[in-house]
Structure formats: C-alpha cells, structure tokens
Amino acid sequence: MTTAAPALHTLETPTESPDAVLSRIREGGRKAGAPNHAERIASLDKLERALLARKGAIADAISRDFGHRSKHESLISEVFMVQGAIKYARAHLHEWMEPEEREVGALFLPARIEVRPQPLGVVGIISPWNYPVQLALTPLVQVLAAGNRAMIKPSELVPETAALLHDLIAETFPADQVTVVTGGPEVGEHFSRLPFDHLVFTGSTRVGRMVMRAASENLVPLTLELGGKSPTLVAEGFNVRTAADRILAGKLFNAGQTCIAPDYVLVPARSREAFVEASRAAVARMYPSLLKNPDYTSIVSDKHFARLSGYLEDAKTRGAQVIEMNPAGETLGAASGTRKLAPTLVLDPSDQMQVMQEEIFGPILPVVTYGSLDEAIAYVNDRPRPLALYLFCNDKEATDRVLCETISGGVTINETMLQFAQDDLPFGGIGASGMGAYHAREGFDAFTKKKPVFRQARINTTGLFRPPYGKLVDRMLKFLIG
Numbered sequence: 001m002t003t004a005a006p007a008l009h010t011l012e013t014p015t016e017s018p019d020a021v022l023s024r025i026r027e028g029g030r031k032a033g034a035p036n037h038a039e040r041i042a043s044l045d046k047l048e049r050a051l052l053a054r055k056g057a058i059a060d061a062i063s064r065d066f067g068h069r070s071k072h073e074s075l076i077s078e079v080f081m082v083q084g085a086i087k088y089a090r091a092h093l094h095e096w097m098e099p100e101e102r103e104v105g106a107l108f109l110p111a112r113i114e115v116r117p118q119p120l121g122v123v124g125i126i127s128p129w130n131y132p133v134q135l136a137l138t139p140l141v142q143v144l145a146a147g148n149r150a151m152i153k154p155s156e157l158v159p160e161t162a163a164l165l166h167d168l169i170a171e172t173f174p175a176d177q178v179t180v181v182t183g184g185p186e187v188g189e190h191f192s193r194l195p196f197d198h199l200v201f202t203g204s205t206r207v208g209r210m211v212m213r214a215a216s217e218n219l220v221p222l223t224l225e226l227g228g229k230s231p232t233l234v235a236e237g238f239n240v241r242t243a244a245d246r247i248l249a250g251k252l253f254n255a256g257q258t259c260i261a262p263d264y265v266l267v268p269a270r271s272r273e274a275f276v277e278a279s280r281a282a283v284a285r286m287y288p289s290l291l292k293n294p295d296y297t298s299i300v301s302d303k304h305f306a307r308l309s310g311y312l313e314d315a316k317t318r319g320a321q322v323i324e325m326n327p328a329g330e331t332l333g334a335a336s337g338t339r340k341l342a343p344t345l346v347l348d349p350s351d352q353m354q355v356m357q358e359e360i361f362g363p364i365l366p367v368v369t370y371g372s373l374d375e376a377i378a379y380v381n382d383r384p385r386p387l388a389l390y391l392f393c394n395d396k397e398a399t400d401r402v403l404c405e406t407i408s409g410g411v412t413i414n415e416t417m418l419q420f421a422q423d424d425l426p427f428g429g430i431g432a433s434g435m436g437a438y439h440a441r442e443g444f445d446a447f448t449k450k451k452p453v454f455r456q457a458r459i460n461t462t463g464l465f466r467p468p469y470g471k472l473v474d475r476m477l478k479f480l481i482g
Helices: 018-032 037-053 055-066 071-097 134-145 159-172 185-192 205-216 240-256 269-286 302-317 373-381 396-405 440-446 471-481
Strands: 100-102 112-119 122-126 149-153 178-180 198-202 222-225 231-234 264-268 321-324 344-347 364-370 389-392 411-413 448-455
Touching: 018 122, 018 149, 018 178, 018 185, 037 055, 037 071, 037 134, 037 159, 055 071, 055 159, 071 134, 071 240, 071 440, 122 134, 122 185, 134 149, 134 440, 149 185, 159 178, 185 205, 198 205, 205 222, 231 240, 231 373, 240 269, 240 364, 240 389, 264 269, 264 373, 269 344, 269 364, 302 321, 302 344, 302 364, 364 373, 373 396, 389 396, 440 448
Parallel strands: 122 149, 122 198, 149 178, 198 222, 231 264, 231 389, 264 364, 344 364, 389 411
Antiparallel strands: 100 112, 112 448, 321 344
C-alpha cells in the first residue's frame, strides 16, 4: 500500500545497553536518597513545562507516525490528559506522602504504629503506539510523584514520537533520574527482563502474557494495562439517536485505536435498524468527508490496515452484513495513498468471525442484537472480562443490575471513555484486560512501598512475654485466649 508522510526516524538499538542504563539510574537513586516533597514537585513542574513547550511538536510527530492524526485529538489525549495528571498529583502529593497512623493493639499500648510510604526505586514503563505520549508520561507522573526513578521504552511503531520523547526526557531530567531507551522488539524483550522494582506495560493481552513471563524471572511486580473487547449495552427504551451519537464519537476517536474504545454494541433486536440509521447520521454530522478531513485519523501502519481489512473480508465471507459509512463516497485506502478506513458497522456477527474474536482497534463496530436484559448480561459474562463497559440506560433498576452482575475494569454510563479522563478515578483492568491500576491515589500507591512501622514506647509491658515463662504468663494467656 502506498502511504503518505513516511517517518523520518528509524529506531536503532542503543549503544548503551538497557542493563547499564538501569545500573546508572539505580546508583543515582542510592546516592541521592528518596526525594522530599519539594523535589518531587520540582520534577513534576519540569515535566509540565517540557510537555507544554513541545505540544505542537508532539501533535506533528504523532501525525507523521500515523500518516495523519487529528491535531485536536493529539492535543486532547496526549497533552491535556498528561497535564491534568500533573496538576492532580501536584495538588494532592503532600497528603499522599503523609504517614498514616493505625490503631495499635491494646496489649501493646503505649506503642504507636503507622504506615509510611516509601519509593520503590526504579520503575520500567513500556508504552504503546496508540497514545504514545500519554501512555508513557502519565505513568511517569505518578512514578515521579511517588519519588521513584524511571526507564521508558516507547513503541518502535511510532519512531518520530519515540525520538521526540527521548529528547524531551534527556533535556528535562538527569540521565540517572529518567531515561528513554529506544529500539525495536528485541530491545523491548530485553527491557521486560530487567530487574526493575516495578514494571508498567500497556499493550495487547498477547504481549502482556509474554511480558509477565519475562518479568517473573526477577519477581518484578507488574501493572498490566491490556485491552480486550469492551462491550456497549444500549438498554431498552434509551434514545437510539443519543446512544449512536455518543457511541460513534467514542468509537471513532483516534479512528478506534483506543484500548477502551467501544468494541461492539448490544442493541435490542427491534432497535437495530434505528441504530444503523442513527449511526449513519452521526458519522455524517461528525465527518461529512473522510479523505482530507483533518479531524479523521489514519490507521497507524500498513500491517494494521491489512488486519482490519481482513476482519471485514472475513465477516462478509461468513455472512455478516457490512455497512460502510462514507458520507462523501470517497475512495480510501491504497487507491487514495492513505491508510484512512471508513467507519463500518458489522451486523449480526457470529462468534466465529475474527472481528468478534480479537480486539478490533479500528473504526469497525459490530452490532449484536438481544431480546432481554438477562440475555445481554449473559452475553457479556460469557466472554473475558473487559477493560471497559458502557451502558446507555435511564432505568435505575436495570443500571444497578448491569453494575452488579458484570465485572469490568471500569464503567461509563450514558457516555463512552470518560471514566479514563477522571483524575480521581483509578484506571485498570481485570483478568484478560489487565492487573493493577494507576491514576489518582491508586497510581501513587502502585509505585510506593507501604512500609509498616512499629514504634515501641520507652515504658512498655512486652517484656512480660519473654522467657523464662512462668505463672504470670500462664495467667495472662488464660485471660487473653481462655
């Protein structure tokens, strides 16, 4: 396929080994000790200034990597989101760093106990291609807030952005505090085997399994942000046009290349045709044209374009009705010299179709019909637990049922994807969609050792329980345990 705007950078294996980089950063941490509140705030401030100074360059680099990426989508998802995480961490950091007093057992009074947060050390961050700045720097915000140092391995699929990240970090932080390691899959595989104090991986479930196996060699604790097939459930009686507007807006942001994008939609059987027409209208309003529309993003690579095209061919071959929503009737794909793929509905998909077996990661939306809420809930629960679930429903009883009877990484009701944008909500998957969480207080906690501390009082009674044991201990034990 002929594609526009080839990347200017190619990522070569770094001259300095990842092992040497980790040793340097770990030694820097040993010499400097845990940073205090003011030092952590200074690191967050530096990161924010560097991010904002390069916001235009970030949008341009990502667009070159994608072939075309909406500037507004980049500024919203990459710059605004990271800045929001910085502001939130900065506002709450003093509170998070405070030791937490706990209740000492009555027998040990007047001793005191507390839980003291302590940096883990060096955290590895493996970031993906779909939001290459946000998913590298948002974990970094919380790593720095927790007082740690970091190594970042960006995706080789976005070489322009990886080079920008490398320079941004190198110009902002000392090399023994934060470093970006670039390179291809072999560097990423080596990176995942390093003896970090914690490792964050964002990517596919398949690669997540490999990262987990590699990290297990050094017993490295993991935060895995994976994906899966996030369902959208339109309840009986909900306005179909409103649902379609909001679902398609979420599905087509970044051309569907989002881990929490609506992957498929469940609609009442009698509402299917109304949903199709409402979807057509929603696409026409948002994207009256696609080919030269700066708001509509390209697929990231030829390989991913071919994968998505293969899903559609497979669905057609297996009997699904495939509806392309191309308002201006433009020629897209190879013939246009772009990787733009039209928004497409797949009606009546079967479980045997690739589009229902794999996370889609593109502007393709399967539409599944159901007869009752019980049937819809069972459909969701018969599949691996998703990273997100979206429910369009105005009935409180039905909403409560879905919330109680399904399990997912997060939920948004009557909208899509906005749970991720809330700075005071944790973000994380469950089962095949991931483990652990970050964002909010949970992000600080993920990269912190909660150290329990017992402070003995100068005058205490614990000496009564030391050998040689005698009648006094017998009487006390009889009183305590009978």
